[in-house]
Amino acid sequence: MNRIQARAAAMKLIYEWEMGGDGGEDTLRGILEIEPGEAEYDYTQQMVEGVKQNAPQLDAQIERYAAGWKLDRLTRVDLAILRLGAYELSLGRVPAGIVINEAVELSRIYSTEKAGSFINGVLGGISRTEKA
DSSP states (O other), rough: HOOOOOOOHHHHHHHHHHHOOOOOOOIIISOOOOTTHHHSSHHHHHHHHHHHHHHHHHHHHHHHTTTTGGGSSHHHHHHHHHHHHHHHHHHTSSSSHHHHHHHHHHHHHHHHTTTHHHHHHHHHHHHOOOOO
């Protein structure tokens, strides 16, 4: 698994959590077929746990830059992508451009045609004005 696949796995686990699941080991191993020790396993776990622990702060950031959209109007997939991207931006370990580009790519695969520009705008706003 590479980092792009790990981001997709993390987004799926965040989505599952948003929908009431636990996004835990059963999903990692059974559905996503990711085993401990596999490349990027720790990254996936860190992203999911970080989003879960920081969801209220991430949601506040997302709403601040969502051009008047409330979180309950967003699709759960878009929210999962935005939470993942906002959390990764807050860590400051990966350049903002890469984080945003990968989030937009996830939206092209898993969301609607228009989601990419919205996600780009929200995460771009966060990256320009929020400090880690």
